[in-house]
Amino acid sequence: MKVLVPVKRVVDYNVKVRVKSDNSGVDIANVKMSMNPFCEIAVEEAVRLKEKGVVTEIIAVSAGITQCQETLRNAMAIGADRAILIETDVDLQPLAVAKLLKAVVDKEQPRLVILGKQAIDDDANQTGQMLAALLGWGQATFASKVEVAGDVATVTREMDGGLETISLKLPAIITTDLRLNEPRYATLPNIMKAKKKELAIVKPADLGVDVAPRLTTLRVDEPPKRQGGVKVADVAALIDKLKNEAKVI
Amino acid sequence: MANLVIAEHDHGSLKAATLNVISAATAIGGDVHVLVAGHNASAAASAAAQVAGVSKVILADGAAHGNLLSENAAAQVVANAASYTHILAAATAYGKSVAPRVAALLDKAQISDIIKVIDADTFVRPIYAGNAYATVKSNDSVKVLTVRGTAFAPAATSGGTGTVESVDCVADSGVSSFVSAEVTKSERPELTAAKIIVSGGRGLGSGDKYREVLTPLADKLGAALGASRAAVDAGYVPNDYQVGQTGKIVAPDLYIAIGMSGAIQHLAGMKDSKVIVAINKDPDAPIFGVADYGLVADLFEAVPELVAKI
Numbered sequence A: 001m002k003v004l005v006p007v008k009r010v011v012d013y014n015v016k017v018r019v020k021s022d023n024s025g026v027d028i029a030n031v032k033m034s035m036n037p038f039c040e041i042a043v044e045e046a047v048r049l050k051e052k053g054v055v056t057e058i059i060a061v062s063a064g065i066t067q068c069q070e071t072l073r074n075a076m077a078i079g080a081d082r083a084i085l086i087e088t089d090v091d092l093q094p095l096a097v098a099k100l101l102k103a104v105v106d107k108e109q110p111r112l113v114i115l116g117k118q119a120i121d122d123d124a125n126q127t128g129q130m131l132a133a134l135l136g137w138g139q140a141t142f143a144s145k146v147e148v149a150g151d152v153a154t155v156t157r158e159m160d161g162g163l164e165t166i167s168l169k170l171p172a173i174i175t176t177d178l179r180l181n182e183p184r185y186a187t188l189p190n191i192m193k194a195k196k197k198e199l200a201i202v203k204p205a206d207l208g209v210d211v212a213p214r215l216t217t218l219r220v221d222e223p224p225k226r227q228g229g230v231k232v233a234d235v236a237a238l239i240d241k242l243k244n245e246a247k248v249i
Numbered sequence B: 001m002a003n004l005v006i007a008e009h010d011h012g013s014l015k016a017a018t019l020n021v022i023s024a025a026t027a028i029g030g031d032v033h034v035l036v037a038g039h040n041a042s043a044a045a046s047a048a049a050q051v052a053g054v055s056k057v058i059l060a061d062g063a064a065h066g067n068l069l070s071e072n073a074a075a076q077v078v079a080n081a082a083s084y085t086h087i088l089a090a091a092t093a094y095g096k097s098v099a100p101r102v103a104a105l106l107d108k109a110q111i112s113d114i115i116k117v118i119d120a121d122t123f124v125r126p127i128y129a130g131n132a133y134a135t136v137k138s139n140d141s142v143k144v145l146t147v148r149g150t151a152f153a154p155a156a157t158s159g160g161t162g163t164v165e166s167v168d169c170v171a172d173s174g175v176s177s178f179v180s181a182e183v184t185k186s187e188r189p190e191l192t193a194a195k196i197i198v199s200g201g202r203g204l205g206s207g208d209k210y211r212e213v214l215t216p217l218a219d220k221l222g223a224a225l226g227a228s229r230a231a232v233d234a235g236y237v238p239n240d241y242q243v244g245q246t247g248k249i250v251a252p253d254l255y256i257a258i259g260m261s262g263a264i265q266h267l268a269g270m271k272d273s274k275v276i277v278a279i280n281k282d283p284d285a286p287i288f289g290v291a292d293y294g295l296v297a298d299l300f301e302a303v304p305e306l307v308a309k310i
């Protein structure tokens, strides 16, 4: 069984981004870029399914600029077998990404697509669900446990009030949550091996997909700043402040 | 203009998050209709009809909605979406699962997690863990939106004079089915609706300590309990306690952060709280940067003292 894992290149989670002074966006020139952490979890899950003998081939795919090749190499160092870059300079929005991924799915015919639940830059939390809808497949978002047996995936999901387990008929879409697994580090030999793995490059036009943005970002602002930083001497002072100044207890 | 709000409910009653979405729809303007897709859900539909601002409730009642599966819910929305310019859901696990499916089926973009309505086409949403607010304009004829609850006051649960109209329930998709649920039991207020939250991090050291130290404080204040990702990952508390960029977004009157450092991802989920208190033994912990009242202390001494003196 083939599995497709879409991976996104994002600003590293440790970077605190700054809004550009002309309010046109955030400044990401010269900041560290990494694979979206939820996508790392997706790759790791695919590799574990391969180690269990459920999956035979893992294809990593990324949509974006040339530098996304680094992200794909990273996915192959974790264990993906080959990679596809859908190369474009256009600012891709989730619907466009979902359409591109659908075209790849139509061609590659995977039985499972594992995505991150959200990308930590745009925090949209849409792509997997959109892809599932376009394909008419079942979906399990926010997965914290995945079991695949025969033609069925049983997935436990992190919900607002606890956990829910559903079963999906394959082919299907899964999006990963934090507790699904702890991704392994890519070892040096595996990083070297990944350099030799196949990385195909296609353009959105080759896939017949219109990626024109539907949304326009008019401006980007700094959120209001909190006036924090006040310390109190002891517990008694804290209680006094909460009762008499903030009046919240 | 006409808004369709996708209700979140447990068949018998409406979830509080829906009230915030109704407010967002009211801010957009035009009619506000609510879709209840459920099974034996007439009670939830009547509750929705009484919410201030709602003029009509569409009830799709049938077995396909018994377990609130996203595939069936999205198909139901699309079946009844024809006359609407705006389709809204809460940015909750349920809303986030259903709305993007609806958007893709309609070939429309979705704007996630809106915190402000500028006009019928333009919305503000946080990006990069809330470190930037993007003002986004949609060029689509239909806008599919998810709404951040903390940014819109809940609509009143009474005063509405909506009518309830029944529509055919869609057929089951056949691609997914419900197996089981493990619901976290709690007598406490729901995290996203609580006035006071007592939240614990890795500094607590274990699940036993988390409960031993924080429960008495939460009891005394009538507070909900929350946690950092580190505390959830370490198994101190269940997943639904997590506050943050990738957990729950909260904005209570009082948020007490205990034994947590204040990582960007955590701050993203609680920095809109009215008053923030931090208790941490490290005077340089970033959490103090957003705290209205910071107490540098060992939590194992400070919290019991707080419980005793409050």
Ligand SMILES: Cc1cc2nc3c(=O)[nH]c(=O)nc-3n(C[C@H](O)[C@H](O)[C@H](O)COP(=O)(O)OP(=O)(O)OC[C@H]3O[C@@H](n4cnc5c(N)ncnc54)[C@H](O)[C@@H]3O)c2cc1C
Residues within 6 Å of the ligand: A005, A006, A007, A008, A009, A025, A028, A036, A038, A039, A042, A061, A062, A063, A064, A091, A092, A093, A094, A097, A114, A115, A116, A117, A118, A119, A120, A121, A122, A123, A124, A125, A126, A127, A128, A213, A215, A216, A217
């Ligand atoms: C600097 C910068 C500026 C931008 N400016 C704008 C702008 O002005 N307007 C605008 O509308 N958009 C803009 N974008 C694009 C936007 O931020 C998102 O990239 C896009 O909307 C996708 O949302 P998401 O990644 O949050 O999707 P999510 O739905 O949160 O992603 C979930 C999962 O989908 C998969 N996925 C998502 N994207 C890709 C991808 N490219 N390749 C492979 N898999 C993927 C991954 O598995 C990911 O974990 C900008 C992006 C950047 C980096």
Ligand SMILES: Cc1cc2nc3c(=O)[nH]c(=O)nc-3n(C[C@H](O)[C@H](O)[C@H](O)COP(=O)(O)OP(=O)(O)OC[C@H]3O[C@@H](n4cnc5c(N)ncnc54)[C@H](O)[C@@H]3O)c2cc1C
Residues within 6 Å of the ligand: A013, A037, A038, A120, B200, B201, B202, B203, B204, B227, B228, B229, B230, B231, B242, B243, B244, B245, B246, B247, B248, B258, B259, B260, B261, B262, B263, B264, B265, B266, B269, B279, B280, B281, B282, B285, B297, B298, B299, B300
């Ligand atoms: C993709 C991604 C998503 C994430 N999403 C989230 C999210 O949604 N929510 C979230 O919270 N995190 C999230 N994180 C994790 C985040 O980066 C931090 O790792 C996490 O918040 C740290 O939790 P903590 O503050 O409890 O632990 P630590 O950072 O370890 O802090 C523990 C604190 O306790 C203090 N302490 C220790 N002992 C005592 C004592 N006896 N008395 C007083 N103080 C004491 C220490 O001084 C320290 O400041 C995410 C990370 C990633 C990569």
